[in-house]
Amino acid sequence: MTNTTDTIVDTTKVSTAPATPIVPLPPAAARATAVAGSAVALVGTFLAWTWTKEFPGNLTVTGYPGGLQVLTLVGSLLTLLFAVSGYGVKGLRWLTPGGTNSPVLLGALGVLGTTGYALGAISYELGGVVNLEPGAYVSGAGALLAVIGALGLPVDQPYDPSDPHPHLWGRIRHALTAPEPARARELPSWAEILIIAAGFGAGLYVFAYGIGTEYSELFIGFLIVTGFGFTAVTRAGLLKRLSALTAKHRNVAMAAAFVAAICFPFTQTNDQYALIGANILIFATVALGLNVVVGLAGLLDLGYVAFLGVGAYAAALVSGSPQSTIGVHFPFWAAVLTGALASLVFGVVIGAPTLRLRGDYLAIVTLGFGEIFRITMNNLNGNSGPDVTNGSNGIPNIPDLEIFGFNLGLSHSVLGHELTRSGNYYLMMLLFTAIVVLVFRRSAESRIGRAWVAIREDETAATAMGINGFRLKLLAFALGACLAGLAGTVQAHVSYSVTPEQYQFAGSVPPNSAFLLAAVILGGMGTISGPLIGAALLYLIPAKLQFMAEYQLLLFGVALMLLMRFRPEGLVADRRKQLEFHETGQLDVPEDKSLPEGATGVAKAGA
Structure with a gap:
């Protein structure tokens, strides 16, 4: 038996020589x-x-x-x-x-x-x-x-x-x-x-x-x-x-973003564009709630839009609509609490038996819940089941909200500018979005948020370190459902009606579960601004390009493939995701002095 020694030379070292320009110009x-x-x-x-x-x-x-x-x-x-x-x-x-x-x-x-x-x-x-x-x-x-x-x-x-x-x-x-940009002077x-x-x-x-x-x-x-x-x-x-400046002056940046968002309805002369802005905020708020479940806790929920529907239906039933089968009219604050609380209860009821599953199994169960919700709302029509939701007709004629005598359905003059119905709902939804952002930010920076991230990265290791995975996952599920229900209460009044067809897994019109999940992934999981940007893009593009409705899902799939190929961490990614998706995976190897300069040798002995 003879021993031989082979030398492997690492040729993957990056050269500092500039690339040859495509166009041969000085x-x-x-x-x-x-x-x-x-x-x-x-x-x-x-x-x-x-x-x-x-x-x-x-x-x-x-x-x-x-x-x-x-x-x-x-x-x-x-x-x-x-x-x-x-x-x-x-x-x-x-x-x-x-x-x-x-x-x-x-x-x-x-x-x-x-x-x-x-x-x-x-x-x-x-x-x-x-x-x-x-x-x-x-x-x-x-x-x-x-x-x-x-x-x-x-x-x-x-x-x-x-x-x-x-x-x-x-x-x-x-x-x-x-x-990396050069260091700027102070x-x-x-x-x-x-x-x-x-x-x-x-x-x-x-x-x-x-x-x-x-x-x-x-x-x-x-x-x-x-x-x-x-x-x-x-x-x-x-x-x-x-x-870097916004991180240094975080409170100033948050205030500037809020002021800029408040100014938006005053820049629009067409009520239709203000309505698009209000719907974008609803979509973005729900996406931020889903970001708690997917981005922080790492739970793949494919039926999340059902929680939006639970909040919307709960608010519609107590809104005083003539078609409501309950026949009650709650004030605004009570209707909001009813929708949020109903979604929270459903989140706990659905999450308790299903969150012991992981990965694809959990995704399949949540997908089934989303479809069960839509079918149930369609069957509660008095024929297939109790008459609660009017079946496929839904609950129409939902009256506009009135807060402290301020009717959001009427136009109002503010600083010489006429604020329309859509502008009123936009500003109210902006307040809800600010609340959701605050809840998300505080949750992510707390001990619970760090525990969610640990579960997302490796649930087995987190459990070994003493983290109660089931309890914290259920908490994330319930919090995400509550935030979606909060947005659903406003959506019911903005759209005047709620129907089962609005809450599907996939469709040409957002929000639906597929678009919500895509908004989180596109914007950047685990971040605050990422889902807001992703939701704005995914709602605005279909709304402005209605002539391409037949090819929307095709283009949507192509866009997702391109995103996963070139920027899997999303448009706004945190440092952890950037390192995760762009690390080289190569280990540093001691340099062999016997090899030429710039090469790395690894001695490998074999029989």
Whole structure:
């Protein structure tokens, strides 16, 4: 028997050499090309893009951008600022603390996507490219030139030679990985507070603009430019700096967010858009309640929308509706407590026998509960069962709430602005959302919240450390159900009626269990702002793109697959999730001095 020694060389070490640019341009020429292309695309928005007003947005005016031209202008200006900041211009260096090149590429891609979509939509709806005016070609050529210049810039991070996609797709994917921003110099407290206020003010403006888009073409362009622009701002390091400031001034940030949300109904002149805002808050509040169950405790609940239905039905039965089979009329506070308490009781009743299950078994049982609730509400019609819920007809004609003589169903003048019915319910739901956020935050930071996280990570280990897993899981289930019931009481009055079809596992109209779970995963499990952002996106997009209702579930599935592939931790992820989903899994190996510099040797003996 002879022993042989083999040497294994680790070749996965990341090289600090920059990647070969896709476009063979010197860095200075590439940056100049990106600057010139962005400027040309911006100038093109002041020229006419088409000759007829049949395309929405009136893109026929020279010297006054409108519709999709405004989105191209904003994207071009942002890309231009990022590109110019790479020259080290004093006063613009703060724009890119995390890297100067990746934001340029992402911004240029957003401009190209928005402009290309606009040109394609004009050609498709008006019958050919002959309907395009010179301004459209100028902006399109400028956007393409900006992308070419951005692709010629070196990457912001060390290059990995083992990347299987070293060319265009790898270059774009590399731009999506942001380095840590440079340490910012300390600013006075008043300046940091002003930055926080400006950040939330910008967020309010973007959100209000997205809801107020009047036609689908403009909303699709808004999604393109906002998606790439938000990613570019994130990769530039600005969002991390803003997050650091909000963490430092947490109470100020919470107050600024609340004030910005209060201002939203005063920015809308159409009652329909304020109603969308109210429904988004209902959806977001329920998603935040589900985040207690899924994000903190790690319990996969596929029938969570049933708790929303329990609260809604309970409030409808005591609302004084002529079709209510109970025939009572509770005041507002009593109706809210009735809905929340009914959902809490159902949460305990359902959770007590089922929470001894884990994983897929628990998910199947909760899915069954959601379907049982819907079928039961449909059968309590006086024929198949007792006459309680009017069966498939539901409980219509739910009267508007009245709080201290203030009727939420009537318009009121506040500071010279007419606040409509939808605005009234939006502000009341905003108060409920603030309460739910406070409950979630206090729960997550308490001993119980840390115990939930321990159960989520490893229930067996948590039990071995003395944590009563069943009791704490039941508490999470009951708390999540109570928060959903709280939102359900408002939903019943906002929609005037409740029917069994509103509370399904999946459907084309949220809220339903599938969309609620997706909102938590999309936004970021275990965070506060994540489910709020995810719920806003998942409700707003179907509401604005109703012409794509037939393909909604298909697009929904594709979006989830892309999310799981490229950002499994969600849009707003905590530090734990980022490390969990992006760790390399490689162990550090002592360097073998006998090998060439930069290589690692591992001696492996074999017979």
